[in-house]
Amino acid sequence: MRLEAVGRRYRMRGPWVLRDIDLDLPAGALLRIAGTNGSGKSTLLRLLAGIDAPTTGRITGRPRTAYVPERFAATLPFDAAGYLVHMGRVHGLSGRQAASRADTWLERFAITGYAGTSLDLLSKGTAQKVAVAQALLAEPELLVLDEAWTGLDTAARAHLDEAVTERVAAGGTAVFVDHDPRRLTGAGARVHRVANGRLADSRAGSPEVPQVVIEAEGTGEPPAALARHTGATAPQPPADQAGTPRLLRITLPADRSDTALRALLTADPPWHIRAVRPAHPPGGGAIPYGVAR
Numbered sequence: 001m002r003l004e005a006v007g008r009r010y011r012m013r014g015p016w017v018l019r020d021i022d023l024d025l026p027a028g029a030l031l032r033i034a035g036t037n038g039s040g041k042s043t044l045l046r047l048l049a050g051i052d053a054p055t056t057g058r059i060t061g062r063p064r065t066a067y068v069p070e071r072f073a074a075t076l077p078f079d080a081a082g083y084l085v086h087m088g089r090v091h092g093l094s095g096r097q098a099a100s101r102a103d104t105w106l107e108r109f110a111i112t113g114y115a116g117t118s119l120d121l122l123s124k125g126t127a128q129k130v131a132v133a134q135a136l137l138a139e140p141e142l143l144v145l146d147e148a149w150t151g152l153d154t155a156a157r158a159h160l161d162e163a164v165t166e167r168v169a170a171g172g173t174a175v176f177v178d179h180d181p182r183r184l185t186g187a188g189a190r191v192h193r194v195a196n197g198r199l200a201d202s203r204a205g206s207p208e209v210p211q212v213v214i215e216a217e218g219t220g221e222p223p224a225a226l227a228r229h230t231g232a233t234a235p236q237p238p239a240d241q242a243g244t245p246r247l248l249r250i251t252l253p254a255d256r257s258d259t260a261l262r263a264l265l266t267a268d269p270p271w272h273i274r275a276v277r278p279a280h281p282p283g284g285g286a287i288p289y290g291v292a293r
C-alpha cells in the first residue's frame with residue numbers, strides 16, 4: 001500500500017492534523033508510529049485501516065486489512081464467540097473456518113469461559129482480547145493496531161507480540177502504536193514519528209539502533225525479498241545493458257543485515273557482496289536502498 005501526499009484535517013479551514021504524508025508499506029514491513037499525545041497517530045492509523053479517508057492525497061494498493069481501534073465499542077448485540085464468527089465472515093472466512101478460528105483465539109487468550117458472554121458485559125481487558133482476536137483471526141495482509149496491547153495481561157501481550165511477528169514473517173504488514181518504546185523492537189520494528197503533522201523515519205537517526213551499509217554487485221534484479229525484509233522501498237535499477245554488473249548500496253538496521261545478505265546470496269543469479277560496514281553517522285543521510293551505479 002502507498003500513501004501519496006496524504007493530508008487530513010477534520011474541519012474545512014481547520015488545522016491540518018497530517019500533511020504531505022508519503023509512505024510505502026511493503027509486504028513484510030513492521031512499523032511503529034510514534035509521537036506525542038495529539039500528534040495524529042490515531043488519525044494516521046485510521047487512514048491506514050481504511051475507516052477514514054484523506055482530505056487530500058491518495059492511498060493506493062490497499063490489501064486485506066484488519067484494525068484494532070484505540071477504544072473498542074462493545075455495544076454490538078453479540079456474545080464474544082458470535083462476534084468473532086461474525087467478524088470472520090466479514091473478513092471472508094466460511095462459517096466453519098470462522099468458528100474454528102474463533103475457538104482457537106478464545107483459547108489462546110484464555111477467555112473460552114466468556115464465549116457466551118454478551119460483549120457489553122465483558123471486562124475491559126476481556127473485551128480488548130476479543131477486539132484483538134477479531135483482527136488476528138482473519139490473518140490479514142495489513143494489521144493496524146492502535147494501542148492494542150493496552151489493558152491486556154502479560155500472557156495476552158506476549159501472544160499478541162507473537163501473532164504480529166508471525167503475520168510479518170508470513171509476508172503480512174503490521175503498523176502499530178504503543179506506549180512501550182521497546183514493543184517489537186526485537187522483531188525489527190521500524191519507527192516513524194509524527195510531529196507537526198509530518199511523518200519522519202526516526203529509526204535511521206536513532207543512536208541505539210546501529211545501521212549498516214551493504215554493497216553488492218550483480219547482474220540481475222535486486223531480489224524482491226530484500227525490500228520485503230528490509231522494509232525499504234526498492235526502486236528497480238535502470239535497465240542498462242544485460243549482463244552489466246551493477247552496484248547496489250543498501251543502508252539498513254544491523255539486525256536485518258543477515259536476512260538481506262541471505263536474500264542477495266541466494267538470488268538467481270546471486271549478488272557478490274563487496275562490503276558490509278557500519279553506517280557513519282548512524283544512517284546519516286544514507287539512501288535506504290539504492291542503485292549506486
Ligand SMILES: Nc1ncnc2c1ncn2[C@@H]1O[C@H](COP(=O)(O)OP(=O)(O)OP(=O)(O)O)[C@@H](O)[C@H]1O
Nearest residue numbers: 010011017035036037038039040041042043044070
Ligand atoms: N474525529 C475527530 N474530529 C475532530 N478532531 C479530531 C478527531 N480525531 C482527532 N482529532 C484531533 O486531531 C488531533 C490528533 O488526534 P489523534 O487522536 O490522531 O492523536 P494521537 O497522536 O493518536 O493522540 P494520543 O496519543 O493522545 O492518542 C487532535 O488534535 C485531535 O483533537
